[in-house]
Amino acid sequence: MLLEVRDLHVEFRTRDGIAHAVNGVSYEVDAGRTLAVLGESGSGKSVTAQAIMGILDMPPGRITGGEILFQGRDLLKLPEEERRTVRGAKIAMIFQDALSSLNPVLTVGDQLAEMFTVHRGLSRREARARAVELMDRVRIPAPAQRVRDYPHQFSGGMRQRIMIAMALALEPDLIIADEPTTALDVTVQAQVMDLLAELRREFDMGLILITHDLGVVADVADEIAVMYAGRIVERAPVHELYKRPAHPYTRGLLESIPRLDQKGRELYAIKGLPPNLTRIPAGCAFHPRCPMARDVCRTDVPPLDEAGARRGSACHFWRECLDA
């Protein structure tokens, strides 16, 4: 297994008290597979990724429990230097906002080339050639000319392709993409997603795709983990989850996706807001918003039960949900 997150816990100190951002998350990603991690903002999906990347090692965020096994070794226990090597070369991250992740005063060619001079010891000329090659790989037209352009001279979609090129430069084993297409319009979103999926296959990497948008992952993910209030509430192979959700929260998310074949139908929206992480409701954290909630939901935390082959649901009544 490429990556196994086991029972991860992360807290933040805030003015309101301790925010319980991640509360026992476990998931796995294998080489050549894509796991989509879905949730509203504050569900813990990005924080889990930041813990994997090691960009949480500083206060106020704190990992209070769990393991992050990468190629069998716990990143949380590795000596600092080894950890940095793994995270620098074997795991790459793509963020939503390319414009603020790229350096505005360097050409994209220089930024790409730097990956090769610094990490691979290539000469400037060789590094430049690799930069052009990479830009071609992510299908930027006329790469030999465009290496000389600055980030602001590219469209949003093209900039996101450059981010993907940067992530691919060192041929990582795992890419974590956090809302990589959220800032783009819908057609460009689909193109960038397709490109990511294609490169993932070509390079045989694992991919974690973090998103709040169930609409964008259907065609590219193998599996989905749905997060709510710092826990995984449902996980399933992607097509099964779409066909028969086993958790009322997932059902609500599915019913709120606009669909072309049902134009004019009123969209269902899950009522209420995600909880304040300093005061997560007792029992099932979703109970104040759940149309199926009963007494037991207010007192007992539902465990992530096996709900079929390679499926799990953290709902006391997942069977009813599947049949609904």
Ligand code: SF4
């Ligand atoms: Fe709803 Fe209860 Fe299931 Fe939670 S455990 S999702 S409140 S039915």
Ligand code: MG
């Ligand atoms: Mg986020």
